[in-house]
Amino acid sequence: MKSLRLVVVLSSLCILISGHSERERLHDLMFKYPLIDGHNDLALQLRRFYNNELSQVDLHNVTKFATDINRLRAGHVQAQMFAVYVMCGAQEKDAVRLTLEQIDVVRRMCTEYQEFELVTSVQGLRNSEMKHKIACLISIEGGHSIDSSLPTLRMFYLLGVRSMSLTHSCNTPWKVIVFQRENNSLTHFGKAVVEEMNRLGMIVDLSHTAWDTASAVLKHSKAPVIFSHSSSYFICHHHRNVPDWILLELRKNRGVIMVNFHRNFITFRDKANISHVADHFDHIKKLIGAESIGIGADFEGAVSFPQGLDDVSKYPDLIQELLQRNWTENEVANILRGNFLRVFEEVERVRDQLSLNQPSEVQIPVEEVQNPCRLVLRPPKPKEHRQSSSSRAHHGPKGLLILAIGLLLSSFFMDE
Numbered sequence: 064m065k066s067l068r069l070v071v072v073l074s075s076l077c078i079l080i081s082g083h084s085e086r087e088r089l090h091d092l093m094f095k096y097p098l099i100d101g102h103n104d105l106a107l108q109l110r111r112f113y114n115n116e117l118s119q120v121d122l123h124n125v126t127k128f129a130t131d132i133n134r135l136r137a138g139h140v141q142a143q144m145f146a147v148y149v150m151c152g153a154q155e156k157d158a159v160r161l162t163l164e165q166i167d168v169v170r171r172m173c174t175e176y177q178e179f180e181l182v183t184s185v186q187g188l189r190n191s192e193m194k195h196k197i198a199c200l201i202s203i204e205g206g207h208s209i210d211s212s213l214p215t216l217r218m219f220y221l222l223g224v225r226s227m228s229l230t231h232s233c234n235t236p237w238k239v240i241v242f243q244r245e246n247n248s249l250t251h252f253g254k255a256v257v258e259e260m261n262r263l264g265m266i267v268d269l270s271h272t273a274w275d276t277a278s279a280v281l282k283h284s285k286a287p288v289i290f291s292h293s294s295s296y297f298i299c300h301h302h303r304n305v306p307d308w309i310l311l312e313l314r315k316n317r318g319v320i321m322v323n324f325h326r327n328f329i330t331f332r333d334k335a336n337i338s339h340v341a342d343h344f345d346h347i348k349k350l351i352g353a354e355s356i357g358i359g360a361d362f363e364g365a366v367s368f369p370q371g372l373d374d375v376s377k378y379p380d381l382i383q384e385l386l387q388r389n390w391t392e393n394e395v396a397n398i399l400r401g402n403f404l405r406v407f408e409e410v411e412r413v414r415d416q417l418s419l420n421q422p423s424e425v426q427i428p429v430e431e432v433q434n435p436c437r438l439v440l441r442p443p444k445p446k447e448h449r450q451s452s453s454s455r456a457h458h459g460p461k462g463l464l465i466l467a468i469g470l471l472l473s474s475f476f477m478d479e
């Protein structure tokens with residue numbers, strides 16, 4: 064009886080110690096390889112709840128969000144791609160202004176809080192880790208943000224944007240939305256956007272695009288691409304997830320799919336937990352290898368999360384589940400950050416290779432973007448000049464008046 068009690072005590076002590084050391088091993092691993100997450104919509108919440116007034120919130124501890132600095136630290140998050148998303152309703156309206164304002168709020172957040180650091184390169188990302196900072200990367204979510212303009216894309220790059228998803232849930236004039244299944248899903252201008260992103264060193268993000276668009280881009284891009292927040296269609300038949308045939312193309316492209324935790328993308332049932340999320344990782348690994356996987360949880364964007372994965376402090380629990388499923392430490396280190404860093408490095412390498420190329424002057428055909436918010440400035444055609452001077456000859460003062468107004472207008476535009 065006594066010895067039995069001893070055995071019980073000893074074995075429970077063993078479980079305690081091994082459990083403890085397992086948890087320690089996990090935290091050591093994540094300390095060594097802290098997470099780079101592909102997608103977080105905190106900036107959207109700052110607009111919704113605080114009208115982007117950062118002075119109204121303390122980002123160390125925001126209980127109504129799933130993301131704050133304390134919990135990012137607890138979750139071993141070292142870098143976060145912050146989406147600067149504006150609603151599709153802003154397309155053909157003020158999408159560019161709204162995007163600028165979202166970039167502003169991320170830039171402010173990442174400079175005003177000393178725990179954060181805005182980074183725009185692989186080197187910057189690595190340095191921020193040495194300094195124990197949380198690196199902020201800026202990504203545009205939805206090509207409508209550039210209003211079909213490559214110069215606008217370039218200016219966003221100058222402001223620090225290093226990734227853009229080509230569509231959200233609206234068609235851009237040059238892409239096809241997620242719901243459509245057409246073959247002509249990348250137009251001439253769409254190809255120019257991909258080429259210009261390759262030239263600039265901006266990561267192409269295919270989350271939200273139609274599958275055929277994704278496939279067309281995978282064929283066209285010179286650099287590896289990412290799905291910043293999408294999961295496996297094989298495991299959960301949701302159109303936002305990625306089917307196996309595209310995953311196979313992604314492997315050829317050497318890109319990465321960063322798995323989304325949104326409950327609707329994990330399982331159609333009401334209940335989802337960490338095991339269901341791990342199933343997505345297992346399936347993708349089996350199909351295209353662990354070197355093609357990352358994490359893009361979609362906190363603040365998605366509305367509901369699996370049990371046990373409901374805020375940014377919970378990533379270690381998923382990693383523990385993967386280790387229990389016999390993922391090696393090397394595989395885990397790669398999905399935490401190694402794979403994303405490899406893609407980003409290759410994107411920079413392609414940029415360097417293309418450094419002799421001039422900025423693209425490709426423009427979208429005017430008839431594809433006709434809307435009242437778009438002003439087209441063209442000098443008057445020479446023929447019209449002749450017409451107006453002849454009208455002066457024939458109509459005297461009235462013709463002169465028209466000419467004067469014309470001159471006034473053109474000098475007004477020249478001053479701009």
Ligand SMILES: *[C@@H]1O[C@H](CO)[C@@H](O)[C@H](O)[C@H]1NC(C)=O
Nearest residue numbers: 123124125126127131133134
């Ligand atoms: C965060 O704020 C809540 C109240 O809003 C408080 O109850 C909690 O203790 C705070 N947590 C930390 C870690 O400061």
Ligand SMILES: *[C@@H]1O[C@H](CO)[C@@H](O)[C@H](O)[C@H]1NC(C)=O
Nearest residue numbers: 244245246247248249250275
């Ligand atoms: C799309 O597919 C249809 C039918 O296969 C074909 O007729 C059409 O030319 C294709 N369009 C493009 C742009 O490839």
Ligand SMILES: *[C@@H]1O[C@H](CO)[C@@H](O)[C@H](O)[C@H]1NC(C)=O
Nearest residue numbers: 334335336337338339371384
């Ligand atoms: C998740 O739920 C399934 C039942 O749907 C169950 O078999 C599994 O053990 C659960 N996993 C965790 C980690 O709770």
Ligand SMILES: *[C@@H]1O[C@H](CO)[C@@H](O)[C@H](O)[C@H]1NC(C)=O
Nearest residue numbers: 345384385386387388389390
């Ligand atoms: C992990 O590996 C161990 C020992 O090699 C084995 O007993 C166990 O069944 C494996 N677990 C899974 C989920 O494959």
Ligand SMILES: [Zn+2]
Nearest residue numbers: 204271292364
């Ligand atoms: Zn999204």
